[in-house]
Amino acid sequence: MSQELNVMEPVKAPPRPGGWSRWRFLTLFGAVLVSLAGLRVITGQDMLTDAGTIRTTITFAVPIGLAALGGLWAERAGVINIGLEGMMILGTWFGAYFAWSTDNPWMGLLAGVLAGMAGGLLHAVATVTFAVDHIVSGVAINILMLGAMRYLSILVYSDVPGAGAAQSPTTPPFPVWNLPFVADALAPVAGSGIFVVSDLASLVIGLTTRMSALTFIAIMMIPVTYLVLWRTTFGLRLRSVGENPDAAESLGVPVYSLKYVAVVISGGLAGMGGVFLAIVASQIYQEGQTGGRGYIGLAAMIFGNWRPGGLAMGAGLFGYTDALQIRGGGAAIHALLLLLAVALLAVAVWQVRKDRKGLAVAAVLTGVLLLVWYLSTDSLPRELATYSPHIATLLVLSLASQRLRPPAGVGKQWRASRS
Structure with missing residues (x-):
């Protein structure tokens, strides 16, 4: 038993040559900032780095990033979660309904996350217990949830003014946070047009002003996921299940239980992404508002090489290009x-x-x-x-x-x- 515990204790591994180390991340961030600042100077397109673009980028990137984190949790435990889209749909509907019916966005967040977790549990039962093909189960969940939410909308909103089969009433918003004095202090610097300096000031303004409370929570899920999966015994065991379940079982790791936990958490993160779309991005549930972001989240996860920092950059890339085409x-x-x-x-x-x-x-x-x-x-x-x-x-x-x-x-x- 002592040998087993020693094997499963997390150890500080040496940096991998191809890994995303802290310094590589900072170097890449600096290179991107300098490149965009130079492009702004050459082309005269100020919106490439202004605060409005940064805020819009975050709005588009957060739901994709949450879906990507959901995919990361599931796939690190060996389960492909194509059903992220359907779990996001659950989050949009239940988040909007409970936020509206209780006049409390936090109740909407709780309901949306729990609904996404229920979708994850369904996927886990199908794939882990009954060995259904992961892709088939995920696609079935996506199709089922789309039709089920329309049925619920017809059932619940048919007599509600301003709502109907395809949308909910307006929901109450989450609190919006600002760091005091930041915008006033940095606005002259951001407007100066100085190479890199003004761009960095715009970035700080965009990250510290008019940020929804749910946006902050969602961003914090990235370091939390890293710490749990890469710095705890629980995370080491969960990742061992996705790498070699036979070896993990031989060391006494509860393979089935960890797969269930990972897929349920995956659904909860996707549900949180749905709540963000329904309450933060639009303050209303609308049919089809996920727009394939569950699938895009999987692409961001793959781009990030199944690592939290990498998938955050993938979500940011998509969010940035989407923000530019919306604004400019x-x-x-x-x-x-x-x-x-x-x-x-x-x-x-x-x-x-x-x-x-x-x-x-x-x-x-x-x-x-x-x-x-x-x-x-x-x-x-x-x-x-x-x-x-x-x-x-x-x-x-x-x-x-x-x-x-x-x-x-x-x-x-x-x-x-x-x-």
């Missing part, structure tokens, strides 16, 4: 073509150093085409700008695919050994 349309997205072209040319140089000539040629050709496109046009068509977040996500995923390593046991059916 084709002109702001057009400016990103120049940055993307330069980045691809830098990638080509890196691939040449790694002796990957095929990828280097592909990156050069794509970068040159984007540069020509940027120089020969003034803006992007609105139809193309609308889908720019999806295009950016697919492009980044394709570039990062060679460094991805999912949990070894994810998606595999498992049965306890019988002695």
